[in-house]
């Protein structure tokens with residue numbers, strides 16, 4: 022059988038499972054909140070055009086609006102100032118082959134349960150590699166924290182000094198880019214950076230280094246506890262928004278039952 026025929030047969034028989042890593046687009050789902058002097062990200066909104074009524078007797082449909090960075094979403098290089106000159110750096114320009122690739126899941130859920138500001142470090146990454154092997158080139162690296170199970174105010178976890186949520190250190194992100202040449206980095210939190218990521222040098226190091234290197238981000242991922250540490254394939258294709266810096270999307274993981 023050809024690889025694609027074998028793949029289709031695996032999906033049909035269920036030996037390859039499709040795991041949805043996407044939160045539902047919902048007006049109540051939190052969006053990132055920046056300090057008040059900055060522009061703000063819009064939540065998802067939906068308005069009814071008609072619902073089998075005088076406005077359209079046989080059909081129902083809605084108009085929707087949101088930020089490029091609302092809900093489970095993709096960050097393109099052009100999102101950050103470090104990536105503003107990256108070739109093909111907006112969502113409409115990225116080679117679509119980049120939207121399908123292998124995924125490594127680093128389980129930080131124990132640490133995140135103990136410490137809202139838990140940091141993924143280089144030591145944490147190399148410890149993971151001792152157990153599961155070297156992160157392959159062009160992999161998505163996803164930081165599992167089980168943050169996707171949080172609801173309401175606990176998700177952004179705002180305090181007087183700003184949001185508190187786990188994320189990678191600047192050195193960890195540089196290691197993944199420079200030593201492992203990853204495709205991108207994804208999290209279950211509202212950003213690829215820690216809630217307190219503005220206090221690192223540089224501020225928001227995941228955004229700064231990833232996008233400057235032409236790498237991608239995924240945020241607000243759901244259900245990373247359903248993925249194996251290695252072996253799954255991620256399908257993460259953003260909407261084709263002209264000059265778009267990011268996009269809500271459906272993120273699917275293909276997982277082989279062994």
Ligand code: MN
Nearest residue numbers: 090095096267
């Ligand atoms: Mn974003």
